[in-house]
Amino acid sequence: GAVVSQHPSRVIxxxxxxxxxxxxxxxxxxxxxFWYRQFPKQSLMLMAxxxxxxxxxxxxxxxxxxxxxxxxxxTLSTLTVTSAHPEDSSFYIxxxxxxxxxxxxxxxxxxxLTVV
Amino acid sequence: xDQVTQSPEALRLQEGESSSLNCSYTVSGLRxxxxxxxxxxxxxxxxxxxxxxxxxxxxxxLKATLxxxxxFLHITAPKPEDSATYLCAVQAIRQGNKLTFxxxxxxxxxx
Numbered sequence: 001g002a003v004v005s006q007h008p009s010r011v012i013x014x015x016x017x018x019x020x021x022x023x024x025x026x027x028x029x030x031x032x033x034f035w036y037r038q039f040p041k042q043s044l045m046l047m048a049x050x051x052x053x054x055x056x057x058x059x060x061x062x063x064x065x066x067x068x069x070x071x072x073x074x075t076l077s078t079l080t081v082t083s084a085h086p087e088d089s090s091f092y093i094x095x096x097x098x099x100x101x102x103x104x105x106x107x108x109x110x111x112x113l114t115v116v
Numbered sequence: 117x118d119q120v121t122q123s124p125e126a127l128r129l130q131e132g133e134s135s136s137l138n139c140s141y142t143v144s145g146l147r148x149x150x151x152x153x154x155x156x157x158x159x160x161x162x163x164x165x166x167x168x169x170x171x172x173x174x175x176x177x178l179k180a181t182l183x184x185x186x187x188f189l190h191i192t193a194p195k196p197e198d199s200a201t202y203l204c205a206v207q208a209i210r211q212g213n214k215l216t217f218x219x220x221x222x223x224x225x226x227x
Binding site for chain 2: 004006032034041042043044046049091093095097105106107108109110112
């Protein structure tokens with residue numbers, strides 16, 4: 001089946017530093033990747049959509065300069081949280097869709113970001 | 117605007133006590149409705165995709181059904197390992213391949 005690997009699973013960083021989260025599709029080509037944010041006991045909130053080789057499309061209210069998304073290849077997308085602050089602490093999850101002939105989406109295992 | 121509402125927010129069941137979760141949706145042109153299971157601290161795990169009213173899909177103790185306005189996830193004779201949050205999401209034709217998620221139903225199955 002389709003597998004999406006997300007790293008790191010947990011990261012703690014100091015306020016003002018930047019953190020990069022990687023999302024890789026291991027056995028398929030991910031033409032589109034999605035980045036979500038999830039607060040405790042809440043559902044997934046879509047942050048941005050990225051297509052390979054194109055600029056990401058951000059949802060309303062999401063700061064593109066704070067959440068930098070790169071989708072340089074068909075198997076890798078990265079989310080960089082720049083100048084992180086405690087309010088950026090959250091659970092970040094990626095998902096990917098690609099050449100599987102259906103509209104199913106596979107999710108990564110998520111990254112717990114804590115900014116101290 | 118596409119909307120997805122799940123009910124109840126939380127559900128406590130005794131082992132073996134069957135129940136149903138509801139996902140009501142409003143979307144202009146449904147491409148697909150998705151059900152996921154999410155365990156704490158993990159990403160969602162894909163369960164089913166339903167494409168048209170009347171469609172049903174089953175997997176072990178889970179069965180998903182779809183009408184033009186809502187979907188149900190039936191859990192038959194649940195076991196403690198079925199405890200999780202169940203998420204419903206819709207994909208609208210005009211939204212490309214974006215998913216809109218409901219708030220989820222937290223299910224706890226007690227032995």
